[in-house]
Amino acid sequence: MRLLLKLLLFTVTHTVLAQDYNFSKIDPSLLKNSDAVVRLDESTVLVKSSDFMEVTSQRVVTVLNEGGSKHINATAFYDKETSIKNLEAVILDANGKEIEKFKEKDFIDQTATGEGTLYSDSRVKFLRYTPIKFPYTVVLTKKYTTSDTAFMPRWYFMDGYRLSVERSEFNLNLPAQIKYRYKDNNLTSFEVRREENEFGVKYTALNLKALESEEFDPEFRDFAPNVQIALEDFHLKGVDGHVSTWKEFGSWIYNSLLKERGELSPSTIQKVKNLVKDIDDPKEKIKRVYQFVQDNTRYISVQMGIGGWEPISAIEVDRVKYGDCKGLTNYTMALLKAVGIESYYTIVSAGTSMRSLDVDFPSLQGNHAFLNVPLSDEELWLECTSQVVPVNFSGTFTDDRYVLKVGAEGGEMVKSRKYLPEQSKQITKAKISITEGEVNAQVEIKSTGIQYNQKYGLSSDSNEDVEKYYKQYWDYVNDVHILKHDIENDKDNIITTENIDIKTSGYLSKAGDRLLFAPNMLNRNEYVPKRNKDRKRDVVVKRGYLDEDEFLIELPDNYEIESNLKAIDLKNNFGEYSVSLIKVSESQFKYNRRLLIKPGVFLSSTYDDYRNFRKEIAKSDKNKIVLLKK
Template identity: 40%
Template structure:
C-alpha cells in the first residue's frame, strides 16, 4: 500500500504549498527552456466525486511566461453557472526571482457572461483576471476550487496542451465512490512515460519534464499525439436528471426518455400542413427533402445555453411558433416534422469539427460531442442532414461532420453510426478553360470549375457580394499578375451536389520575352502547390485529412507571331500518396494542357515524409513547366 499512498501524499503537499513557493526561473531545467515561450511549473487537478450529484475540482496551475508570445498561456479564469459554484479563486504574480509582484484576490477578478454574441440567451459566466506585464519572465500561481452539482462531465487530463510550452510537472488525481462506476480511457501515455498510481478508489496520473514541441506541418490532431485521459461515470447526474452510461444502448434510452420525449409536441395544425406539403412526393427521399427545405426557409439558428436547455432541445411547438432554435432544437423540430409524415429519423450526437473528422469514442460511454445532426434511414442507407444550415443541399453535410461516428438516439436506445465520408476522388474539381493570347501577350479566357465532394463548399463564394467575389478570384489566381475579372456566373445544382463556376478573365504579359524568345507557363488556373517545410528530424507522423482529385484541361490559342520551340515532356508519377500527370499537346498554334493530381487520405509514418515532400516538390516544379516560344516576323 505504501507505494500508492506516498505519491498521493506528495501530490497533496504540492497543492497545499504551491502559493508559498517562490518558483524562481533559475530552477527551471535547461532542457525545458528550449523552444519554450512558457513553462508549466505545476499543473495539478484534484477531482473528488463526493456522490452522484456532486464533484469538487481543486486546481493549482503555476506557469512561467518567458516572453510576449507566451502570455496567451497565462490561465487565470474559472467558469460557473447556477449549478457550479466557485469556492476559491486566487492568483499570485511573481518576478524572475520568485518574489511577489501582485496578489489578485477573487473580488478583483472580472465577472462576465461566458456566452458569445451569437447566443440568444445563456446563464454560463466566467471570472477572469488580466495581468499586463512590464517585463519578462514572470510567473503566475493560480488556484481555484469549484463545486459542480453535475457529474455528467468530468474534466479530461491533458498533460500537454500547447506547442512551445514545456511542462515541469503535471498531476491529475480523481476519487469516486465505487458504486458510481468510474471509468477511464487513456491515450498516448507510453510515449511520455506517464506514471499511473491506484489506491482504493483513488487514481493518480503524473508526468514530469515534457519538452516544448514545435508544430510540424500536416501533423495529426493533438488527440492522436499527446497524452490525455478521459473520465466518466456509469451513474451520473446532469441538470436534475440521473443518467445511465453503462452502455450506449442505456445512455441513448436515457437521452430519449429524459431529454427528448417531452419535447415531441408539434401542433396538429403543423402536422396537417406537412402532410399537405409532401402529398405529391413519390418517395421517402423526396418527402424528407421537402421537409428539410421547409425548415431551411422557415427557421434560423440561434444558440441556447441555459441549464438543461444546454442539453435538452426546445419543444417542437416553441420552434414552430418562434421560428428559431439551436442545433438541438432545429434537429428535434425537423424530426417532429418528419414524424408527422411517417418518415423515421434519429436525433444524433456528434463532434462538429472541420479541420479533421473527430469521432465519438465508441468504446467509452459518456457524454461526448458538441453538435446535433439528423440521421434519416432511407432504403437501407443513412441520409445525414445538418438542420442549422440554411444553404447546404439535402443529403450533404460537408467537412464539419463528415466521416466520423455519431450516436443516433432511437426509442430503443443509442446506436453508433458513421456519417457520410468525403475522401479522395469524391472530392473532385474539374477545371476547363478556353483561352486566347494575342500578339501583345494578353490572355483572354473563359474558365469553368466544377466542384464536388467537400470542394462543393466553394458554393459559398456565391453568397459573397460582387466586390468580394472579384477580390476572391484575384487572390485565388494570384499567379496571374494584374488579372481582370470580366464576368462571374454560377450554377448550384443541389440535386447532384455540384457547384459550377464560370469566370471570364483577361491578364497582360502572360508571355515573358527575352529578345525573340518567350516563356509561357500554361498552368494558369491550378498553380498553387507549395513544397512542405523541410525537417532535419521530423518527430510526428503526417496526415492527409480527406484527399482530393483534380482534373484540368486548358485549350490555349497562341498568337500568330510565335512558333513553338520547345514543349516539356509528359510527366507521370504515382505512389502511395497519390498521382500526378501532366502533358501538353500541340496542334499548329493551339496548345492543350492536361493535368491530373490526386492525394490519398491517411496517416503516414514520419519516415515517409521526405518521400512525400519530394513528390509535392516535383509536382510543384512541373506545374511551373515552361513552353518555349519564338517570335517570327
C-alpha cells in the same frame, strides 16, 4: 469545519507561493523549444456523490515570451449548478518575487458563449494581464463545486505545443461505492505514473519536454498524454443518468432529453402533409420538408440549464421560428415523422479536425446535433442549422467520423458520410487566348464533394467578395482582372458551376522575340511542406481530392512553341499527378493536368517522400513554355 477548510486552503496557497519559482531554477532541457514552462499543474477532483463534485487546482506557469501567454489558462467557468469557491492569481517576476496579485473580483466576468447565443446562463471569469517584461510567472489557485458530474474533467499532462512541464498531478478521490470508468491515453510513452490508493487514483508526470508541431500531425490529444474519467451514475442540470455503454447513453438521451419533445400542432402537421401530398419518392419528400425548415427557421444558440443537451420542443421551434442545432434537428425529425419518414437525432463532435466520438469510452461527448435519415437504398444526412446546405451534404463540419445515432432502442455508433477523393472533384476547363500584350481566359469550374463545400457559399456572396476571392485564388497571376462571373449552386445534384472571364497584362514574360508562358495559369498547387529532418509522428492526410484540368491554349499570331513541357506521370501511395501539352493545330495546344491526393495515415519515415511528391507538383505547376516569333 469552515475554519478547517479555510486553514487548509491558506496552507496550500502559501505552500505554493513559498516554493522557489525563480526562472534560473528551470532545467535548461525544459527551455528548449518552449514558449512557457508549467512549474506545477495539480488538480484534485473529489466526488462525494453522483450530484456533488469539488475540484481544486493550482497551476503555476512561467511565461518565456509573448507566445507563451496562452498557456496560463487563467479562467473559471460557472453557472447555476457550478459555484466558484476560490479564484486567485499571483504574478511573480523572473526571480520568483511577487509583483502583483489578483482576487476573484479582479477577474473579468462575461458570458461564456458567443454573439450568436440568444440566452445563456453559462459564464466565465478570466484574467487579463499585460506583462512588463519576460519571463514572468503566474500562480493560479482555483476551486469550484458543482452538481453536474456528467462531464468529468479530462486531464491533459501537456495541453499544447511548445510547452514544457516540470510537474503535473491529477488526483481522483471518491467513495468506494461510486463506480467510475477511466481511459489512459499515451501515458507509457511519456512515463506518466498511475497509483491507486484507498481514496481513488493519482497520476503524476515529471519533466515533460516541449513538443514541436509538425505538418500533417495527428490530433494533439491522439499522441499527447491524457486521462479520461466518467462516472457510471451522474447528474446533469437536474437530470440523473446511468451510462456504461453507448447503447445506454442513447437510451438516456432519448428518454430523458428527447421524449415528448417532438409534438407539433395539428395545423403544422396538416401544412407539412400538404407540402408532400403529390410526392411518392421518399427522398423528394425529405427535400421538400428540409426546404420548409430552411425557409421558415433560423439558427440561434440556446444554452440555458439542460439546454446544452436538451432540445427546445418542436412545437416551440414552430412557434418562434428559431432554434439551436438540437432544437432544429428535433423539429425536422418531428416534421419528417408527420409525413411518415423515420429519422434519427445524431450527436457528433463537429469541426474541421474530423474528430470522432471515442468509440471505446462511452460518455457525454460531442458538441453538435444533426439528422440521420435511413432509406432503403441509401442513408441521408441533414444539417438542420443551415439555410443553404443541400440535403445529404456533409461538409468538413461533420464528415467521416464516428457519431451516435439515438433512437427508442438506444444509441448506435456509426460513421458519418465519407467522401472518396474521386467524389471531392474539381474539373476546370478553359479557353486561353494569348496575344503579345495580354492573356484572356474563359473559365468553367465544376466542384463536388468536399470541394463543393469550399464553393457553394460563393453563389450568395456580393460581387465585391466574389472578385476578391478570385483575385486571391489566382494570386500568382499579376494584374488579373475579373471581367464577369456567374456561379450556379445546383443543390439537387450538389455541384457548383463557376463561369469566369478574366484578363491579365502581367502574366507573360518577354525576352526579345520570345514569350515565356506557364500553361497552368488557372489551378496551380504551389504548396510544399516544410523540411523536417527528424520527423517524429505519423503523417496524417485527412481528406483527399481530385483535380482535373483541361485548357485549350490559343497561341498569338506568328508564334510557335520553341520549348515544350515535358510530360509527367507520377503515381505513389500519396496520390497521382500527370501533365501533358498536346498539339491540336498549328495555333492551338491542349494542356491536361490531373492531381489526385489520397487520404491516409503514413509512417513518419515517409515524410520526405511525401514532401518530394508535393515539391514535384509545385515545380511542374510553375513550368513555362517558350514561344518563338516566326
